[in-house]
Amino acid sequence: MTRVFSGIKPTGNVHLGNLLGALVHWVDDQHRAESTYCVVDLHALTVPQDPAELRATSMRLAQILLAVGLDPEVCTLFVQSHLTEHTELTWLMECTASYGELSRMTQFKDKSDKAAFVSGGLFTYPALMAADILVHDTDEVPVGDDQRQHVELTRDIAERFNSRYGTTFVVPRATYPPAGARVMDLQDPTSKMSKSEDTASGTILFDDDPTVIERKFKRAVTDNDAEVRFDVAAKPGVSNLLSILGAATGRTPEQAAEGYTQYGPLKADAAAAVIELLGPMQARFAELTADPGETARLLAAGAAKAREVASTTVTRAKANIGLLPSSSA
Numbered sequence: 001m002t003r004v005f006s007g008i009k010p011t012g013n014v015h016l017g018n019l020l021g022a023l024v025h026w027v028d029d030q031h032r033a034e035s036t037y038c039v040v041d042l043h044a045l046t047v048p049q050d051p052a053e054l055r056a057t058s059m060r061l062a063q064i065l066l067a068v069g070l071d072p073e074v075c076t077l078f079v080q081s082h083l084t085e086h087t088e089l090t091w092l093m094e095c096t097a098s099y100g101e102l103s104r105m106t107q108f109k110d111k112s113d114k115a116a117f118v119s120g121g122l123f124t125y126p127a128l129m130a131a132d133i134l135v136h137d138t139d140e141v142p143v144g145d146d147q148r149q150h151v152e153l154t155r156d157i158a159e160r161f162n163s164r165y166g167t168t169f170v171v172p173r174a175t176y177p178p179a180g181a182r183v184m185d186l187q188d189p190t191s192k193m194s195k196s197e198d199t200a201s202g203t204i205l206f207d208d209d210p211t212v213i214e215r216k217f218k219r220a221v222t223d224n225d226a227e228v229r230f231d232v233a234a235k236p237g238v239s240n241l242l243s244i245l246g247a248a249t250g251r252t253p254e255q256a257a258e259g260y261t262q263y264g265p266l267k268a269d270a271a272a273a274v275i276e277l278l279g280p281m282q283a284r285f286a287e288l289t290a291d292p293g294e295t296a297r298l299l300a301a302g303a304a305k306a307r308e309v310a311s312t313t314v315t316r317a318k319a320n321i322g323l324l325p326s327s328s329a
C-alpha cells in the first residue's frame with residue numbers, strides 16, 4: 001500500500017488555507033493510503049520560541065488535527081520530538097546533502113534575509129525534513145508549492161545515499177492538492193492566506209465564531225464589475241470566494257459560480273459553507289481540550305506505532321553507511 005507522510009509546524013494559528021489546502025486532503029488520504037502525520041515541533045525551533053507557548057501550540061495543533069478528522073485508528077499521528085529516530089537520521093542526511101544544495105534552498109534565502117538571528121538549524125532544516133520523510137519509507141508527500149524544493153532535495157539525498165551505500169531508502173515524490181485549493185487572503189486576494197500575516201481581517205482562523213466569519217466574508221475584497229465568474233487573473237477576489245465555496249462544498253469553483261449574479265449572496269453562502277465546515281470541527285476540538293490526558297495518550301500510541309518503521313529504517317541506514325552495531329545481539 002502507498003505510504004503517505006506529511007508534517008505541519010506548531011507555530012501561529014491554523015487558518016482556512018491550512019484546512020482546505022492541506023488538512024482536509026490528509027483526512028481523505030488516510031482512507032486510501034497508509035498515512036502518517038506529524039506535528040513537526042523540531043522544525044519550529046529554527047527560530048527562537050517561547051517554551052510554554054511552544055508546548056501549548058503543539059498540543060493545540062495535535063487537537064486540531066484530531067478535530068478535523070484524522071482518526072488515530074486509521075492513520076498514524078504523532079509529535080516529531082517523541083521519535084528520536086528523526087534527529088538520529090538527520091545527521092546522516094546532513095552528511096549526504098551538500099553545502100551547495102542547502103545554500104540553494106529559496107526558503108532559506110528568504111527567511112535568512114529577513115531574520116535578525118539566523119540559526120544553523122535554519123540552514124540545515126531541509127536535512128531534518130528529509131529525515132522526516134525517509135525514516136517512514138514514504139512514497140508520497142502532500143505539500144504546498146513552497147515545499148516542492150525541499151522534497152526534490154529529499155529525493156536527491158535518497159538517491160545519492162542509495163547509490164553510495166546500497167538501497168536503503170524509498171525515493172519519495174511530492175504530491176500537490178487539487179487546483180483551486182490555494183486559499184488567498186480575503187483582504188488581499190493576490191497573496192496567500194497565511195498564519196504569520198498581520199492582515200487579521202483577511203484570514204479565517206480555525207476558532208473564529210460564526211459572527212466573525214460572516215463579518216470577514218462580508219468585508220472581503222471583490223471588484224466593481226459585479227459579475228460572478230471564476231477568473232483568477234482578472235477577478236482574484238471573486239475567484240477566491242468561489243474557490244472557498246467550492247472547496248468547502250466539494251465542487252469546482254466553476255460549479256460553485258452557477259446561479260450567482262451578485263456578490264452579496266456569494267459572500268453570504270461562502271461564509272455559511274465555511275461555518276458549516278468548521279462548526280463540527282470546533283465542537284470536537286472543545287471536547288478534546290476538556291481532556292488533554294486523552295490527547296497525550298493518543299499521541300504516545302501514535303509515536304509507538306510510527307517507531308515500528310522508523311527504528312527499522314534508522315538501523316538499516318546506520319548499518320549500510322558503516323556504523324558499528326552497538327551490540328552483538
Ligand code: AMP
Nearest residue numbers: 017018021022143144181182183192193
Ligand atoms: P504552513 O501554514 O505554511 O506551515 O503550511 C501548512 C500546510 O498548509 C502546507 O501544506 C501548506 O501548503 C498549506 N497551506 C498554507 N497556507 C495555505 C493557503 N493559503 N492555501 C492553501 N494551502 C495552504
Ligand code: TRP
Nearest residue numbers: 005006007008040043129132133
Ligand atoms: N517544512 C514543512 C513546512 O514548513 C513542514 C514539514 C516538516 C514537512 N517536515 C515535513 C512537510 C515532512 C512534509 C513532509 O510546511
